[in-house]
Amino acid sequence: MLDAGLHLLADQNLASLGVREVTREAGLSPAAFYRHFPDLAALGVALVEESLASLHVMIRSVLAEAGGAEELIDRAVDVIEQHVREHRPHVRFLSRERHGGVRQVREAIDAELGRFAAEVGAALALQPVSRGWSEQDLRMLAELYVDHMVSTASAFLEAQEAEPDREERIAATARLQLRLISLGRRHWQGS
Amino acid sequence: MLDAGLHLLADQNLASLGVREVTREAGLSPAAFYRHFPDLAALGVALVEESLASLHVMIRSVLAEAGGAEELIDRAVDVIEQHVREHRPHVRFLSRERHGGVRQVREAIDAELGRFAAEVGAALALQPVSRGWSEQDLRMLAELYVDHMVSTASAFLEAQEAEPDREERIAATARLQLRLISLGRRHWQGS
């Protein structure tokens, strides 16, 4: 059922999805839906959890890397690109419903992204570059990184469905932007 | 009719909007819709144009400002916050349909955001800080600014519908992030 919904949401919106549509795609009867979910919103929330599990893995994989700033940036962008390629339906779902019409789903996604930002912030605090940074500054930097990751993932998403030519340009731009942010980090003097 | 649609889209999705729904809200008969639009997608595109007109004014108002980096940042964040406050329905529509389920609308929004980035890039090229910057670097910076503006606007959007307490925290975070980017700019040595 989750798979059927995810497949339908490839070129559709959660708010415009229908119970019958999902069950038809899943090869079940309409009544079967209510055995598993009370609402379509509930199915949406379940999809959020499913999608975020893989995202969590990805973020940890980026944070766990060690090495110079340059290699870390290259690795991060590569991981994002590969993740979008391998979990396109999930990523598209998150990107589409993050500001979508179903409040419950929106809030679930935002809460989890906030948790990601906290995790990133904790990891940043351990890096030597962050010596002397206030907690507020760390949090602001973490949010900047998460927002940038989301933007980059969305850009990859739309690029991979069109010409794969633009894919490398997006990666190059993302790397430059991360380099610029990293540069600002090194010269930061606190707020 | 446009106003009726925009009002409906406050807590709904363009893809889940109905012809009858719109005409009912507008106080017209269902058939009247087809006098003005062939599709609901067409109404969406019309709303994109309407929404982007005010955005254009806002961007120019930010770019036209002169002064030190600090004052410029403060002014930019204030303008964004005020713009979201005064055009909440339009901004919400753009934020929601930017990655929404209607291809035509998505592409219209992205094309226009690209034009905004070009405009910002041209303005950045005129600033003394950008001496020696390649065109690619300027473009990359412009896109970073536009993406940051979009993220900040979305954050304001959701904050203003909840506690207005978070509003000032978002503004503060956005200002810090812009300061960090500005710092990276000053120490950039080309790609």
Place this chain on the structure above:
DNA sequence: AAGTTCGGCAAACGACTGTTTACTGAATGG
């Protein structure tokens, strides 16, 4: 072996949907 939960079905309910058709009054233009 008996009972209970689980996941599934067909059928039915009224309500709502997009779109077309034929018709109407007002404004506009020559």
Place this chain on the structure above:
DNA sequence: CCATTCAGTAAACAGTCGTTTGCCGAACTT
């Protein structure tokens, strides 16, 4: 002053929708 466009209407079409109900077999528990 007549013709034409414009912006609206009511009515009807065949579908689709969400949800509830009663029923059923299989699987698990005890």
